Amino acid sequence: MIEKEIGDELRKRGLSVSTAESCTGGLVSHRITNVSGSSDYYKGGVIAYANEVKEKILHVAEKTLEEKGAVSAECALEMAEGVRKLLGSDVGIATTGIAGPTGGTPDKPVGLVYIALATKDYVYHEKHIFHGDREENKREAADAALEMLRRYILQ
Numbered sequence: 001m002i003e004k005e006i007g008d009e010l011r012k013r014g015l016s017v018s019t020a021e022s023c024t025g026g027l028v029s030h031r032i033t034n035v036s037g038s039s040d041y042y043k044g045g046v047i048a049y050a051n052e053v054k055e056k057i058l059h060v061a062e063k064t065l066e067e068k069g070a071v072s073a074e075c076a077l078e079m080a081e082g083v084r085k086l087l088g089s090d091v092g093i094a095t096t097g098i099a100g101p102t103g104g105t106p107d108k109p110v111g112l113v114y115i116a117l118a119t120k121d122y123v124y125h126e127k128h129i130f131h132g133d134r135e136e137n138k139r140e141a142a143d144a145a146l147e148m149l150r151r152y153i154l155q
Contacts, residue, residue, distance in 0.1 A: 022048055027141075046086070058082030073116070076115060091152065092118045093115070095114075112129050113130060114126070117148055128144055
């Protein structure tokens with residue numbers, strides 16, 4: 001189970017993680033906290049569904065939301081950095097996207113998800129387009145976020 005592997009590695013390395021989630025609605029946090037003892041390394045999370053929460057709590061720049069939109073690499077990176085700083089964790093991971101079935105546009109289709117990871121010295125993001133229904137897109141986005149975290153910890 002990837003959540004257990006992540007937890008074991010975070011504990012071994014003495015690292016902590018926090019989450020900022022939009023399109024996954026807390027699913028990444030849910031999966032991390034399904035592991036007994038996750039309070040050793042999981043600081044907490046922010047479900048920032050509304051842009052107002054992204055801006056006021058996670059300090060995503062108003063300019064980013066206006067020019068790039070909430071579903072963008074820039075927003076995901078600012079969310080990851082914002083939650084890392086807010087909760088004082090070593091690693092912040094963020095998801096933002098369009099789970100569907102509505103909300104897509106030609107430029108930003110349903111299933112588009114940006115996932116970002118931020119540490120004090122490192123930032124990284126990925127763009128994904130999932131093709132399932134709403135629940136499948138959320139699950140695949142959470143899987144991808146956990147896989148990104150796993151890869152970072154093991155590098």
